[in-house]
Amino acid sequence: MFSILAAKPKSSARNKTGSWRSTKMPRLLKKECINCGLCKFVCPEGCISGSEKNQYSVDSEYCKGCGLCAYICPKKDIEMIENKPEKSNSSEEAEKDKGVGK
Amino acid sequence: MKKFIEGSYAMAEAAKLCRPGVIAAYPITPQTHIVENLSQFIADGELDAKSVNVESEHSAASCVLGAQAAGARSFTCSSSQGLILMSEVLFCIAGMRLPVMLVCANRALSAPINIWNDHQDSIAVRDAGWIQLYAENNQEAVDLIIASHKIAEDPKVMLPAMVCVDGFILTHGMEVVDMPDQKDVDNFLPAYDPPYKLDVDNPMSFGLLGTPDVYQETRYAIQKTLEDVLGMIPEVGKEFGDKFGRDSLRLVEEYKTTDAETILVAMGSVCGTIKDVVDREREKGNKVGLLKIVSYRPFPKEVVKSALKSAKHVGIIDKDISLGSDGALYSEIKSLLPSDQKVSGFIAGLGGRDIKLNSVENIIKMAREEENSCKFVDLNKDILWDKFKTI
Known part of the structure; x- marks a missing residue:
């Protein structure tokens, strides 16, 4: 008998690890942004994207709420807010969320 | 062909007969001669x-893990501190379901x-x-x-x-060992066909994250597979016996147990000594027998239970101890037998x-006398002291 043993490339992205987030999450204020990109570089999860002033965004499906982006931002344009529970996933996504390789 | 050879040489030759693709091992007494002989076979072009x-046993185990995952039949051997240093990787090898072969001296x-020897x-x-599996002699x-x-690599097993x-x-x-022919x-x-x-053409990862949603199933699958192996050991053992004429692969060996009042249980080479004692006791008219455990994992609970069921006294010999508890074999067997049966460790x-x-x-x-769970045999009380001393 076997259970989950191996996975195809990119399958780990199916784990929506944002569900492990701490009590805080970042909110991008999008007022003072100078497009320095520091928030994107320090993010350990690689879940910040953007390449234009005030146009950055955070992928909450993977963000762990570590706060490094808010700490590094030279313009204090990111604040950490209380972590609000996500709206429940669609049933298809919830199925995918069950585990690696499933 | 029968040969009078050293055990390590025989085991190295057995490994060679299985045509491994990759061998990685770090030398440690008393396993060293096995690796030495295998290296010599490769250097001489025989393998x-x-x-x-x-650089270490941890690396040796990691190396055979990778090799086996890449589709090569892989062999390693170790002993004592080396096996313990490997232990992290041993769990990974089983968890990744890779049928690596290891000889533990x-x-x-x-x-x-x-x-020196014990089973710890x-x-x-x-x-x-x-x-x-525990061997009594070099032939086994x-x-x-x-x-x-054959069992490990079965596509249904892969352990x-x-x-x-x-x-x-x-x-x-040094013993006489009947070495099988390569063609047999x-x-x-x-050939190993996992x-x-x-495979670069069909990329996949092994040993990935198993979240709480999936980890328990991986353990259940191994447990169920090892239960299946209990059934396969006698089958493959028979196939091996038909081909090579020896029934070495079996769950247990029952030596004069049928009518025995006292049955000893043990694993490994000490069973040879016990068989001699059983013969002597039988000459004196004492109904003594031996149950030799060959397959310790998976543990053949039902077979052990039925072999011991009519014995008045069971004596279990462990060359190991779970310090603070009892011998490993004793704990395992005691839990199988009714509480009114006299079982000593x-x-x-x-x-x-x-x-x-x-x-x-x-x-x-x-x-035959009082029941003991964990009686040390042949203790030298002269070197047991109440206070710290040096020699």
Whole structure:
């Protein structure tokens, strides 16, 4: 008998690890942004994207709420807010969320 | 062909007969001669395998893990501290369902440092998910190495196997061993053709994150598979027996147990000594028998239970101890038998202390008297002190 043993490339992205987030999450204020990109570089999860002033965004499906982006931002344009529970996933996504390789 | 050879040479030749693609091992007494002989076979062109020199046993185990995952039949061997250093990777190998073959030359664990035989090393890793088979003599060691490949590599099994041989007693002992022919082994054991492997054309990862949603199922699957292995051992053992004429691969060996009032239970080379004592006792009219455990993992509960059911006294000899509890074999067997059956556990032969004929005779005597769970045999009380002292 076997259970989950191996996975195809990119399958780990199916784990929506944002569900492990701490009590805080970042909110991008999008007022003072100078497009320095520091928030994107320090993010350990690689879940910040953007390449234009005030146009950055955070992928909450993977963000762990570590706060490094808010700490590094030279313009204090990111604040950490209380972590609000996500709206429940669609049933298809919830199925995918069950585990690696499933 | 029958040859008078050293145990380590016989085991190396058995490994060679299985045509491994990759061998990685780090030398440690008393396993050293096995690796030495395999390296010599490769250097002499007798074995077409890649031998990887590694800096530790942890690396040796990691190397065979990778090689097996890449689709090569892989072999390693170790002992004592080396096996314990491997232990992290041993769990990974089983968890990744890779049928690596390992020979453990059983040796005591430090401290104090001791290079001689007992079973503490392999018992310490018994929970890793490996098949563990114990050999009584070098013929059995050879046969178990060849036969267990067939079970481990079965596409329904895909679990690693460890053949445990008593360090020095077997590895350095000279015995006549009937070495099988290469063409018979090739016939018995086809080339390794795994149902999954690392492949650039079909990329996949092994040993990935198993979240709480999936981890428990991986353990259940190994447990169920090892239960299936209990059924396969007699089947493959029969196939091996038909081909090579020996029934070395079996769950247990029952030696004069049918009408026995006192049955001893043990694993490994000490069973040879016990059989001699059983014969002597039988000449005196005492109904004594031996139950030899060959397959310790998976543990054949039902077979053991039925072999011991009519014995008045059961004496279990462990060359290991779970300090603070009892011997491993004792705990396992005691839990199977009814509470009114007299079952005693004996700790003997630790760190290479000889288990002599009269040690076994004493064990039989004690097993018939009061019930003990963890009685040390042949203790020298002169070197047990209440206070710290140096020598």
